[in-house]
Amino acid sequence: MPKNKQILLDNRPQAEATAANFKLVVADTPALQDGQVLVRHHFLSLDPYMRGRMNDAKSYAAPQPLGQVMQGGTTGEVVESRSPKFKAGDKVVGMGGWQEYSVVAADQPGALRKVDTTHVPLSHYLGAVGMPGVTAWYGLVKIIQPKAGQTLVVSAATGAVGSAFGALAKARGCRTVGIAGGPEKCKYATAELGFDACVDYKKHQDAASLSKEVKAACPDGVDGYFENVGGMVMDAVMMRMNAFARMALCGMIAGYDGKPVPMSYPQLILTNRMTVEGFIVSEHMEVWPEALTELGTLVGTGKLRPRETIAQDIESAPEAFLGLLKGKNFGKQLVKLI
Amino acid sequence: MPKNKQILLDNRPQAEATAANFKLVVADTPALQDGQVLVRHHFLSLDPYMRGRMNDAKSYAAPQPLGQVMQGGTTGEVVESRSPKFKAGDKVVGMGGWQEYSVVAADQPGALRKVDTTHVPLSHYLGAVGMPGVTAWYGLVKIIQPKAGQTLVVSAATGAVGSAFGALAKARGCRTVGIAGGPEKCKYATAELGFDACVDYKKHQDAASLSKEVKAACPDGVDGYFENVGGMVMDAVMMRMNAFARMALCGMIAGYDGKPVPMSYPQLILTNRMTVEGFIVSEHMEVWPEALTELGTLVGTGKLRPRETIAQDIESAPEAFLGLLKGKNFGKQLVKLI
Numbered sequence: 001m002p003k004n005k006q007i008l009l010d011n012r013p014q015a016e017a018t019a020a021n022f023k024l025v026v027a028d029t030p031a032l033q034d035g036q037v038l039v040r041h042h043f044l045s046l047d048p049y050m051r052g053r054m055n056d057a058k059s060y061a062a063p064q065p066l067g068q069v070m071q072g073g074t075t076g077e078v079v080e081s082r083s084p085k086f087k088a089g090d091k092v093v094g095m096g097g098w099q100e101y102s103v104v105a106a107d108q109p110g111a112l113r114k115v116d117t118t119h120v121p122l123s124h125y126l127g128a129v130g131m132p133g134v135t136a137w138y139g140l141v142k143i144i145q146p147k148a149g150q151t152l153v154v155s156a157a158t159g160a161v162g163s164a165f166g167a168l169a170k171a172r173g174c175r176t177v178g179i180a181g182g183p184e185k186c187k188y189a190t191a192e193l194g195f196d197a198c199v200d201y202k203k204h205q206d207a208a209s210l211s212k213e214v215k216a217a218c219p220d221g222v223d224g225y226f227e228n229v230g231g232m233v234m235d236a237v238m239m240r241m242n243a244f245a246r247m248a249l250c251g252m253i254a255g256y257d258g259k260p261v262p263m264s265y266p267q268l269i270l271t272n273r274m275t276v277e278g279f280i281v282s283e284h285m286e287v288w289p290e291a292l293t294e295l296g297t298l299v300g301t302g303k304l305r306p307r308e309t310i311a312q313d314i315e316s317a318p319e320a321f322l323g324l325l326k327g328k329n330f331g332k333q334l335v336k337l338i
Numbered sequence: 339m340p341k342n343k344q345i346l347l348d349n350r351p352q353a354e355a356t357a358a359n360f361k362l363v364v365a366d367t368p369a370l371q372d373g374q375v376l377v378r379h380h381f382l383s384l385d386p387y388m389r390g391r392m393n394d395a396k397s398y399a400a401p402q403p404l405g406q407v408m409q410g411g412t413t414g415e416v417v418e419s420r421s422p423k424f425k426a427g428d429k430v431v432g433m434g435g436w437q438e439y440s441v442v443a444a445d446q447p448g449a450l451r452k453v454d455t456t457h458v459p460l461s462h463y464l465g466a467v468g469m470p471g472v473t474a475w476y477g478l479v480k481i482i483q484p485k486a487g488q489t490l491v492v493s494a495a496t497g498a499v500g501s502a503f504g505a506l507a508k509a510r511g512c513r514t515v516g517i518a519g520g521p522e523k524c525k526y527a528t529a530e531l532g533f534d535a536c537v538d539y540k541k542h543q544d545a546a547s548l549s550k551e552v553k554a555a556c557p558d559g560v561d562g563y564f565e566n567v568g569g570m571v572m573d574a575v576m577m578r579m580n581a582f583a584r585m586a587l588c589g590m591i592a593g594y595d596g597k598p599v600p601m602s603y604p605q606l607i608l609t610n611r612m613t614v615e616g617f618i619v620s621e622h623m624e625v626w627p628e629a630l631t632e633l634g635t636l637v638g639t640g641k642l643r644p645r646e647t648i649a650q651d652i653e654s655a656p657e658a659f660l661g662l663l664k665g666k667n668f669g670k671q672l673v674k675l676i
Binding site for chain 2: 261
């Protein structure tokens with residue numbers, strides 16, 4: 001059996017996460033039992049939610065256990081199978097974690113699914129046609145419930161969730177405005193991802209200043225907001241939201257490290273009669289088939305061209321992850337393992 | 339025609355509202371035109387929302403105009419009528435404002451409605467069987483959507499909205515926990531209003547401390563929260579909310595004066611997959627008949643015994659209103675005019 005490099009969570013962050021929180025080890029891959037499958041990972045997904053799980057705090061998911069392999073989504077290929085459901089060579093998506101191989105109980109519901117790479121590259125099953133894409137779909141369709149002609153805003157617009165959100169919102173006839181960090185990302189959002197406008201939050205020191213540019217980009221106000229970030233960006237967009245606007249709360253990167261970041265103007269929820277709803281896409285498995293079908297079609301027809309930032313080799317995972325938390329990635333952050 | 343003492347908004351508050359923002363004048367009551375009714379006000383309603391309207395800020399309602407009579411709910415008696423819909427002696431509820439008399443166009447929808455004082459005292463049509471009661475009903479029934487056995491919390495529990503909320507929640511089989519200021523109000527909440535427990539926020543210096551007492555009062559966590567206050571109280575209750583909890587956002591007294599008060603932990607909306615919804619009861623007139631019927635029955639059968647704080651004479655309205663904003667009232671704050 002092959003040697004298996006793994007990244008463990010070695011200790012919890014005191015405030016900001018650092019490379020010293022992680023530890024690289026080399027393990028043997030155990031011999032397969034009946035019903036098990038050995039998967040060689042091609043791509044490892046890095047996602048902001050992982051930061052929250054590094055803390056030992058009450059949250060929707062149990063904390064990442066210390067001394068164990070960092071959990072996370074993976075795509076790869078079955079290299080050995082003792083299950084009738086999979087054969088060597090099958091391309092699969094699962095939750096293999098930050099390691100080169102995983103042994104999976106094939107019968108466990110949702111543990112592993114085969115994917116078709118004819119029209120959709122394997123890596124996209126971790127992004128636009130995977131959990132981030134379905135996240136965008138759920139927030140848009142089930143929480144924001146858009147109507148054609150409305151103005152919708154998404155933060156982290158060039159990220160895996162944001163870019164899918166943009167394509168899904170355009171398909172519904174909405175004016176779609178992104179918020180991203182830096183001129184390169186903003187240009188990409190409008191030139192490649194189909195956003196009608198993109199606001200560069202890095203040009204602004206405070207929410208009041210950023211909010212003025214949001215107003216210019218959203219002359220009719222904001223009817224729906226998909227929030228990936230929190231903090232100053234959320235405050236700035238909230239100031240421009242219309243009566244009965246709806247906000248899907250999906251991420252709070254601004255608050256993952258250390259101190260929580262407040263919402264500065266909660267009274268706007270009242271004065272604008274807003275609805276704010278937090279959600280976790282893994283609790284809504286019933287929408288995945290419908291969402292993945294639409295997302296796969298958007299990617300297959302070139303209407304959604306998600307960008308990826310790819311780090312090479314398992315050793316690079318911690319630094320790539322820390323970069324993601326600082327917005328250094330451009331599009332979906334992956335680690336390529338072979 | 340009688341002389342009519344009126345309270346005008348003379349100037350807008352710089353930060354905290356003061357008596358100097360108001361001005362007493364004496365006007366003539368004009369002769370009635372066809373279709374008009376002259377109402378002598380018996381009670382004037384004082385409500386927290388009025389503070390927001392004193393500011394010249396974008397909100398759900400236009401600001402209270404300067405130099406005009408302070409707007410607000412009134413009950414009284416028709417003293418002269420040139421409309422076939424009303425006759426002298428009719429008891430009525432309307433929006434007569436801070437003055438002793440008002441001239442009302444009887445045909446204007448919602449301007450004036452007759453009420454029956456057989457089982458419900460006239461003053462309660464400004465409280466439990468009026469706008470505050472319907473506010474509690476809408477937040478509970480339409481936003482929180484309670485199930486029997488759940489734990490519900492309301493802030494400003496002995497106020498007009500809070501006390502109605504308590505009775506409505508008990509009628510649905512919920513554990514009902516109030517938050518109020520001071521031992522006298524808390525004792526009243528449990529002894530007279532039927533709350534299962536009441537937490538005195540004035541015993542606590544910060545949200546963390548208050549939150550511990552909320553936890554003790556809500557051993558199974560909080561499933562629904564009706565927010566009248568904002569600030570520290572909101573933070574403390576949010577820390578105890580369960581997965582999929584629902585929060586109706588109705589008031590933000592803590593933020594009406596001067597600086598907005600932030601929500602300290604918005605990430606809880608995400609981690610607990612909460613729904614937070616702001617609302618204005620006047621935008622949901624379709625529920626008023628159903629809500630008023632239930633509230634009238636609760637009052638008529640003694641299951642809801644709302645307390646009132648009554649100031650005497652129009653001259654006392656500004657001080658009574660400023661006291662309301664500081665929580666000095668106990669139950670519904672009214673001004674009695676005759």
